[in-house]
Amino acid sequence: MTGFDQKDLAECADAEGLVARAMHMADSTARDELMERAYQLLVPLVTKQMPAAQYLYACYFLSRECEREEDIERRYIELIQAAAHAGDASAQFRLGQMLDRGGELDHDAEQSAYWFRLLAEQGDPYAQWVHGLNLLSGDGLAKDEPTGLKFIERAAAGKFEGALDFLADAYTAGNYGYPKDEKQAELYRRRMLDADVIGF
Numbered sequence: 001m002t003g004f005d006q007k008d009l010a011e012c013a014d015a016e017g018l019v020a021r022a023m024h025m026a027d028s029t030a031r032d033e034l035m036e037r038a039y040q041l042l043v044p045l046v047t048k049q050m051p052a053a054q055y056l057y058a059c060y061f062l063s064r065e066c067e068r069e070e071d072i073e074r075r076y077i078e079l080i081q082a083a084a085h086a087g088d089a090s091a092q093f094r095l096g097q098m099l100d101r102g103g104e105l106d107h108d109a110e111q112s113a114y115w116f117r118l119l120a121e122q123g124d125p126y127a128q129w130v131h132g133l134n135l136l137s138g139d140g141l142a143k144d145e146p147t148g149l150k151f152i153e154r155a156a157a158g159k160f161e162g163a164l165d166f167l168a169d170a171y172t173a174g175n176y177g178y179p180k181d182e183k184q185a186e187l188y189r190r191r192m193l194d195a196d197v198i199g200f
Contacts, residue, residue, distance in 0.1 A: 004050055012053050015041040019060055039064065046079075051088035054079045058091075077104060084115065092119055093127060113140025120151055125158030125198055132163070136176075149176055156188065160198045164188045 004012075015038040022034035039061050045053035058079035066072040080098065083091030096115035099108045113134045119127035128151045134140055135148030155163035167178070168188035174180035191197070 004045075004048065008045060008048065008050060011041045012045055012050060012056070014038075015045075015053070016056060019056060035060065049082065049086070051083040051086040051091060054083040054086075055088050055091040055094070058083070073104065089119060089122065089124065093124065096127070096130070109140030111140075117141070120154075123154075123158070125155045125160035125163070126200075128152070128155035128158065129160045129163045129166075145176070156191075158198070159191065159194060159196055161192060161200060164192045164197070168192075 018034045018038035018041070022031045022038070025031035025034065038056075042053050042057045042061065046057045058076050062072045062075050062079075066075055077098070080091050080094050084095040092115050096112050096119070098104045099106075099112035099115070101107050103112075113131070116127045116130045116134060120131035132148045132151035132155060135144045135151065137143065152163045152166055156167050165188075168185045170176050170178040171181045171185035171188065178184075
């Protein structure tokens with residue numbers, strides 16, 4: 001992230017931490033206080049067009065800015081696109097989802113695949129899973145089953161739930177060139193129980 005000083009970066013990180021804490025608060029008054037503090041930190045950063053701040057603000061605070069639902073959706077899309085194009089990984093993933101089937105934007109398989117590939121190549125396990133599936137099916141990019149399986153294996157190594165389940169099933173059934181191997185399948189199933197598994 002360039003063009004922002006250490007104070008900006010620290011305030012964005014603080015806002016993210018406040019939101020994360022607020023999401024786990026049972027007490028609504030305490031939660032609202034944390035969200036208010038996060039909002040006050042984010043507003044000037046959004047004005048400065050900091051990508052991470054734009055993403056966080058889009059996800060949690062648009063109802064403060066927009067009264068009508070259609071205005072919230074328009075502003076959300078605008079901020080996510082801006083943050084994604086400026087390099088924010090969370091926004092890039094979200095934009096890939098928005099361009100996928102059933103997303104908020106018109107379905108564009110090539111653009112959706114582009115954003116997932118970008119993140120997959122940076123090592124994001126969830127994106128590696130999606131990119132692997134896109135390569136297996138040829139959805140939005142040239143079909144390449146061997147490379148798709150490699151990305152799914154990387155996603156499994158990063159403990160993404162879908163990839164672990166996929167490989168467990170592949171070893172159980174002997175699909176995609178994997179040998180039938182119930183011990184290997186069970187190994188992947190056990191990994192799905194680990195506390196640090198990344199869910200959908």
